[in-house]
Amino acid sequence: RKEVEQDPGPFNVPEGATVAFNCTYSNSASQSFFWYRQDCRKEPKLLMSVYSSGNEDGRFTAQLNRASQYISLLIRDSKLSDSATYLCVVGASGGSYIPTFGRGTSLIVHP
Amino acid sequence: DVKVTQSSRYLVKRTGEKVFLECVQDMDHENMFWYRQDPGLGLRLIYFSYDVKMKEKGDIPEGYSVSREKKERFSLILESASTNQTSMYLCASTLGSAQETQYFGPGTRLLVL
Secondary structure, eight states, X not given: OOOEEEOOOXXXXXXXXXXXXXXXXXXXXXXXXXXXXXXXTSOOEEEEEEOTTOEEETTEEEEEETTTTEEEEEEOSOOGGGOEEEEEEEOOOTTOXXXXXXXXXXXXXXX | OOOEEESOSEEEEOTTOOEEEEEXXXXXXXXXXXXXXXXXXXXXXXXXXXXXXXXXXXXXXXXXXXXEEETTEEEEXXXXXXXXXXXXXXXXXESSSTTSOOEEOOOEEEEEO
């Protein structure tokens, strides 16, 4: 399995700011991509899947760049409640059952 | 909603004890996973199972074993707990392939003294 890399941060931003995270992956055969959110001392939960055409869910936008092998997550109008760790996940490929998790990017939104 | 439950939220054990962590999912998922998560190291796969009685090693299987006798239940066993197994243990499941969403249990924080 190949690596998935993320900047660990922390990203410290004020409320209302726009912040973007990137995640690079090394397996060009990867077919599925996800962003998970993990609150402190809690389990990861799916934030959104990342589609080839990009997708948006409210203040969150995820994009995939296959040529450069990275995915991104953009958060607009940051809220205090957005403070969390964001995990990039690349789905398995080649018949494997095992997705690959990045180590996460920490976001702190302050008043 | 998919529900993944783990037998304990917090556990304190002594070195050398045998430890059982249980995970149950209620959505008839095929695949189940055990991870540990440590600061700065992210999630690391210990074992996973793609069917009843089937298991495969992940990245860090040493010191652990697993059991999947029923589809809904996946157990992680620490044969002889050591202090370096102090960690957060997370169970997850997916319906079919690992191209799909992983649903996690709430985690077990294990402290080995």
